[in-house]
Amino acid sequence: MENKEFENIIVTEGLCKSFSVGGVQQHVLNNLDLQIADGDFTVIMGNSGSGKSTLLYALSGMDKPTLGNIVFAGEKISEYSNDRLAKFRRNNCGFIFQEVFLNDNMSVMDNVLASGYLSGLARKDVYKKACEYFDLVGIPCEMYKKFPSQMSGGELQRVGLVRAIINNPKVIFADEPTGALNSANSIAVLDLMNKFHREGKNIVMVTHDIKSAVRGNRVLYLKDGVILNEITLGEYDKDNEKQRLETLKVFLDEMGW
Amino acid sequence: MWSIIKSHFHKGKTGFFITGLFVVLSVMMMIIGLSICLGMGGVYYNARNLSNSPDLAVFVYEELNGPLSTRMISAINERDDIDCVDSQPMLWQEMPVNDNNYQCTFIFSEGNTMSLKRIGFLNIDDQNNKFKPYIRNQVSGEGFKIYVTGNYLITGHVGDKVMYRYNGENYWGYVAGVYDDMTKIYSEVYYYVENDFYQMVSRNSKTDESIVEEQIINVHFTYQDDAENAKAQLECGKALMNVANEYNYEQVLLYGDDAKIIGAGYNDRQTFKDATSSFILILGAAMITFSVIVAVIVALVIGFLVRSSVMDEVRNLGVFKALGYTTDMLRLSYLAIYSVISGICMIIGIILGITLMPTFVNIITDMARLECCKAIGLNVGSVFVAIALIIAVISAVVMLATSRVKRVTPLSAMRNNFETHSFKRNLVPLAKSKLPVNSTLGVKSVTSEVNRSVMVVIVVLIMSLLCSFVSVVFYNLKVDQTAIINMAATENPDYIIGLRYEDSDPYFEAIRSMDGYQADMLAEVYCGGYIGDSDDWIRGEFFERFDILRTDFVYKGRYPKHKNEIIINEKFAKQNGFEIGDSFTVSFDEFTMNAVKNEYVIVGYFQSIFENCHYMAFLDNIIDMLPAEELKTAPRMFYFDKDKVPTYDQITQVLKKVNNEENIHYGAFLTGKARLGNMILNVVETAADAVMTVFIAVTAIIISLLLVMLIKLKLLRERRNYAIYKALGYTTPNIMTQIAVAMVILGVIGSLIGGIVGALITSPMLTAMGSFIGAGHFAFIIPWGYVVGIIVCIPLLIYLVSMLCAIPVRKIAPATLLRERG
């Protein structure tokens, strides 16, 4: 475990996000207060349209809140300009999406390097690190040169994982990372996420899938833009998976899921 | 299928706008350019009707309706191709230097002083004259009215004051207007004057032998076609000279030594044609070239739009194929879109071409000061050519660009891709690049979008090539005219000074003693003669020496070193089958050269784009060759050190001291440049400015529009990728840099190749083109500074425009875009 600089890596105060569609205001996040402790694997669940993705984007500094503060690693990012936010994300946030969103015009290695070179580290070291991570997620050297259209969905999501951690971000944000994968591929990706977590990474993951959700040690339930309730599960282990599933099911039932 | 059209339309809006604009431009230029070029055959016929100018003017040096002219008119009337013939009196006044100095003269008094030694007066108010010219640019002023040919406007203006001095009296008048007479436009001695003035000179002619009445027989032929008319002019002119020879021969037989020999000569439109047609043709040809280039750009743009649409719509196209649509049906849908767009734009182009034609022709007319340009009308054939060109270009391009539709299978729809495995190669791996990340990503987008890159390079290349070409031409026409002067076979001294004194030597000596004086020699000793005993006429110029000439005439062979050596206009040499080393005899005119016969060896070629000179040789023994009266007032060319060239006032001051005079009686005072003005250089200069400005503007507009289209399209197609970049931490300026770098790289490649090639091919290309229009060997100076300027400025422009167009990157919000499902 790394030395903990902050007790809470992300803190929100009165976080509000609303969209105006055709002049009508839609309040998606309502006065949301949330602390995410350094070292946690946080899972966000909730019904479709409850604002999970919106919350994730706001926390990661991809979107600016309508009202309220977000303090990320001691920085009040809710006050940052778009470009400052972009620079902030370089070394603080990693992203995994349901659709991997790789650039189709670049080889997978270049996709990873395009992110890695932003860290400011020596390029040689970035390349070495990329190779290590590729090795870790099980992508062999021959595949570095392939283009995204020439790879399978599972492989692509693992490339996405490498891209997410290449800059050694403080937090990895994942929006339904397994949503488009079959169960074997899902398990592989989730195992990797647990591995990263054990090695000290913070993870915030949005998911619909209970099997994914049990991987976290804290599950938040979002409804109507506020956190309705939450449950803490302790560290994940293959052996305690079944028991965690039971506990989570009970919790979700209570939430009316 | 409608959905493909709709989506193509949505993504290509800017592209369609540009394509449309270019189609309009191309059609318009083609119509105007072709109308000009195709109209040349009849332009002089129309110009003649616009100006009432004769096709042929025969000068007979006898009183009105004298025996020779009567015989000539009946000879003319025997022809079956005569439209109209009429004779008109003219008063011919010699203005010799007489004892009281400056007794009788005619001076145009603005700018460069020109005093005429002889002048032909024609009566503008003669209502019987069937060839009474139409007057343009009419102004009113004080004194008698005099009308000049358009050539006068090159150095003078309408409204200039004019002084006629006769028997101690000064008569003041003004240039009241311009008449266009194609047989007289390049001659400076025929002036129409108002009736009162004409009658006064006519009265004087009764008592003064230096004023004689002569006549001009003017002829119109029926031929509308220029070539046929020209043939008739020459044939009829020569036949009439035979009539004159026969008449004189008869007189000699009848009266022996007492016979009264009557002189005769003729002017046709050939000189005017030589001097104007190549200029108009070049303009027309330039417009056609421009039209074709714009059509090529249209082709590139459409090709690109269609190809990228096919790539983007693979899924939809696949679905259509699955539903049973055939390849041809899908390809035709693309053709349909462009047919509609270009159809509409062609109609706009045609309307614009037709409505702008007169305006355009007026601009040429003003620029060229050639009133006959107004005679150029719309050519209906040109409309069809323009339409055919665009239809051909568009259908060919759409068919080529949609060839990929064949490879789309229903399976493509599922995979959203073509059935290829290796169509992408990673030419610029990030790991190997030493450049900054954003530049590297810019370079990557150059190599990964080959279609787009090739198009940008080609367009930039074409435009910078043209710019480079135009700037070389501009430089040589406007900034450093050495090459043109060399081609015009016109020497360019500091001054040409003629004085009207009985003995001008002390005055010339005074100039020679001025600071910075280098040399001087007789100027413009033009002489004509027959080659051997043939009746082939050769005219040219004598020089006292060749070693001080500023103009480098000879481009093949060498200058004459001995009295029997001659250099010759290469075009003329070719026409007469002469080569360097050949020799021939010239029998000179008995009036100007005392009937000298000389044998010459050809030692070099020069060229004379305005066809004013066939040969150049030494002026051998002046006293023998030139009549004494000519020598008295003969102007001299003066050469000074470059930084010590005196002004008109300084020279006048020095001359005044010679005999303590109030006024110096100049016969001529011209700068070398003003003399070149007579060679239409001013005209070319004005055109050069306009053409250069238009070209730079058009280049900037075309390149900018292209970038606007490409970058808009790119932002649309790649907004997802840019959203990801942003999520990963790329800022808006980072992404703008990537876009600009890609475009600048293409711009640098294109402008570097285009700029250099354009500069290098200018002279060879002009030489090739010139051989069609009669100009010869071009050796233009390449202004490398300009070329470098083009090579630097185009990428700079591209950088600026790209950055501006990429500003909307700011609006790409990752959170919003990534939410959109693929």
Ligand SMILES: Nc1ncnc2c1ncn2[C@@H]1O[C@H](COP(=O)(O)OP(=O)(O)OP(=O)(O)O)[C@@H](O)[C@H]1O
């Ligand atoms: N840019 C936007 N403009 C307008 N409305 C938006 C925007 N983004 C999100 N919304 C609305 O906000 C609400 C929450 O959206 P969000 O994507 O956060 O839901 P979610 O919990 O992630 O749902 P899902 O589980 O289906 O992904 C939805 O009703 C959506 O319509």
Ligand SMILES: [Mg+2]
């Ligand atoms: Mg969501």
